[in-house]
Amino acid sequence: ARDLPLTDSVALQRLIAEVRQRD
């Protein structure tokens, strides 16, 4: 499926942390 489900809050927080700007 195209979309990753947005249901796993732990996985989501990890992804969010990965794409934050460093500064």
Added chain:
Amino acid sequence: MPVLDRLDPYARLEPVESVTAPFRYFVAEHCLNAAIEPVLLDWLEADAPWALVETDFYEQFEFDLRDADLPPALACLVDPDMLARLRRKMEQALGDALAPHIQMVAHRLDPGQRIAIHNDMREGGETHRLTIQLNRGLDDADGGFFMLFNSDDAEDIHRILRPVSGSAIGFAISPASHHAVSRLHGGTRFTLVYSFFAKRDE
């Protein structure tokens, strides 16, 4: 390597989904010609002239396809007639008139690399973007997701697209076109990035 003369590598690129908010974009699948995709992957893995580029918010390997010594089988990717057809597909999908000039860059993300949230806005820069994914198959544990956001807040997620090989997203660049690529944990994630410029009123 087979010679695929005058083949339109982009013939299959058609939007399967068009979206207007939080910014205008479309999603497409199976975009590249089925004969081209494996040849291109082989070349990207073995012979392409990758250079590491590091900035404050991303680190990845890339090269400009206009500079590359492409094998004959892949010359159709940069053929002006084929790129003109691709431009017309972008115009139809996003409803904007585009100038003939197109820039074309290949990206390679290796494990550990990511692209932080950004919007692609640049003074006097390109106005529309098309990215086509290429890989040997990445599963969710490998990461490398294309993330779209409702705002400049990384927690404000619009949706997350898996990097399915052959899939694409095309979008109009705007202050709202926030996106990112999550960290790659396994495999190699190749992307063809096409940049377009809105036609100016003369």
